[in-house]
Amino acid sequence: MAAEGITTNVAADVIASLIKKAATQARYMYSFNNFVDSLEKEKQELITTQDSIRGRAERAHRRTETIDVEVQTWLEDAENLITEVGELQKKIDMHNAARCCPYCIQRYRLCKKAANKTAELIQHKGNCNFSVFARLATLRGMDYYSFKGFISFESRKQAYDQIVEALKDEGTCRIGLYGMGGCGKTTLVKEVGKEAEKQGLFNKVLVVVVSNTPDTKKIQTSIAGSLGFKFELEEEEPERARRLSMALNNGGKILVILDYVWGTLNFEAIGTLNNCNILLTTREFSVCRTMECQKVISLSILDPMESWILFQKHAGISDDNFDTFKDVGQEIAKECKGLPVAIAAVASSLKGEELDHWEVARDTLRDFGQGDIGPALDDIYKCLKLSYDNLWGRRSQVIIFVMFFVSRRF
Numbered sequence: 001m002a003a004e005g006i007t008t009n010v011a012a013d014v015i016a017s018l019i020k021k022a023a024t025q026a027r028y029m030y031s032f033n034n035f036v037d038s039l040e041k042e043k044q045e046l047i048t049t050q051d052s053i054r055g056r057a058e059r060a061h062r063r064t065e066t067i068d069v070e071v072q073t074w075l076e077d078a079e080n081l082i083t084e085v086g087e088l089q090k091k092i093d094m095h096n097a098a099r100c101c102p103y104c105i106q107r108y109r110l111c112k113k114a115a116n117k118t119a120e121l122i123q124h125k126g127n128c129n130f131s132v133f134a135r136l137a138t139l140r141g142m143d144y145y146s147f148k149g150f151i152s153f154e155s156r157k158q159a160y161d162q163i164v165e166a167l168k169d170e171g172t173c174r175i176g177l178y179g180m181g182g183c184g185k186t187t188l189v190k191e192v193g194k195e196a197e198k199q200g201l202f203n204k205v206l207v208v209v210v211s212n213t214p215d216t217k218k219i220q221t222s223i224a225g226s227l228g229f230k231f232e233l234e235e236e237e238p239e240r241a242r243r244l245s246m247a248l249n250n251g252g253k254i255l256v257i258l259d260y261v262w263g264t265l266n267f268e269a270i271g272t273l274n275n276c277n278i279l280l281t282t283r284e285f286s287v288c289r290t291m292e293c294q295k296v297i298s299l300s301i302l303d304p305m306e307s308w309i310l311f312q313k314h315a316g317i318s319d320d321n322f323d324t325f326k327d328v329g330q331e332i333a334k335e336c337k338g339l340p341v342a343i344a345a346v347a348s349s350l351k352g353e354e355l356d357h358w359e360v361a362r363d364t365l366r367d368f369g370q371g372d373i374g375p376a377l378d379d380i381y382k383c384l385k386l387s388y389d390n391l392w393g394r395r396s397q398v399i400i401f402v403m404f405f406v407s408r409r410f
Helices: 002-030 032-062 069-097 105-125 154-168 185-198 216-227 237-250 285-290 304-315 322-335 340-350 355-367 375-391 396-409
Strands: 065-067 134-136 174-178 204-211 254-261 277-282 295-298
Touching: 032 065, 032 069, 032 105, 069 105, 154 174, 154 185, 154 277, 154 295, 174 185, 174 285, 185 204, 185 254, 185 277, 204 216, 216 237, 277 285, 285 295, 304 322, 304 340, 322 340, 322 355, 340 355
Parallel strands: 174 277, 174 295, 204 254, 254 277
Antiparallel strands: 065 134
8 A cells, every 4th residue: 555655656747747847848839929028028128137246347447457257258158048049039030020839839949938038037146146246456567667778887787697697596585785875776677576576586576665654664665555456455464474475475486676676575463574685775884794694785876988978868968969968978977976867867857958947057066065064965956956957847857857856855
């Protein structure tokens, strides 16, 4: 009897399943318009959702964020699905226009496809709750920095080669470059960074400006942005340091260039301690020692011939006007005391001016009073002040640079 009961239940389940399938098939035959209307409704809802996600993605792009692959795939699949639905709707319209028998096999097949596509539309629309929508984009590497005016003088080449060799040394993870303000340290280390990236010595090369009043949070944010992530707003410095340390550990071999270091930095507080290679620039040899640099390199000023070559380049001296400007130009270049930033600023401000203007500039540099700024800054300040005076009202972009330079470095 038990066996008979089991058999009866199985038979009942089979019959019920067959009836359900038959009812569904019948719906395809007799509810054609309802399925067509549902298909259009769900398509429009998916289009609305798609437009919303695209708008969100565009806003993320404007914030220099990278859209997650899952989101990009969802948008591509949505577009393909909408296209497929459109093709199916064209076939349905052609079928209706042909005035076929309402119960023909073609009508049945189209209705079944419409039902299946409607289910796909609903499912895809429901899959838009992304765990990660976008990430902060990884910033461009050292190719961002373009120094078309960079000249590899012998005095620069020696320091350049020493730094590159030190970067290749697995036992050297902290390098210091020191020299007086304006001697070209920043330009040199950026060129070194470009070369290190080109040779594949590091997976990533970052440049961080420290300044004379270092801000730990700003330094952390700068490094994080270059690595392609951002901190949570509520995170404090210690938590940021640990997160940054994890990112540096997971980012492969990284070189961080710390520019304008004026005193000892707490690497542990920043989050970079022992997690990457460090190349720092500073004015003082003592900073390199207190920062425990394993390799310390000095960058000297330009010699007289190098100064004159750089001056000619920025002043626009050519064969046509060489005899006119040679003597006074060399005197002006000498007054710039071998400092590349001073030479470039003064020479650029004199480009295109008459000879008498050059003579006034020479005399101004010679007669400049040291005042209250001190001998260490005298030479570079007088050159920048002259270039500022020459350029007032004529080359505003360079004036802004000079003002920025004076305010940040002195």
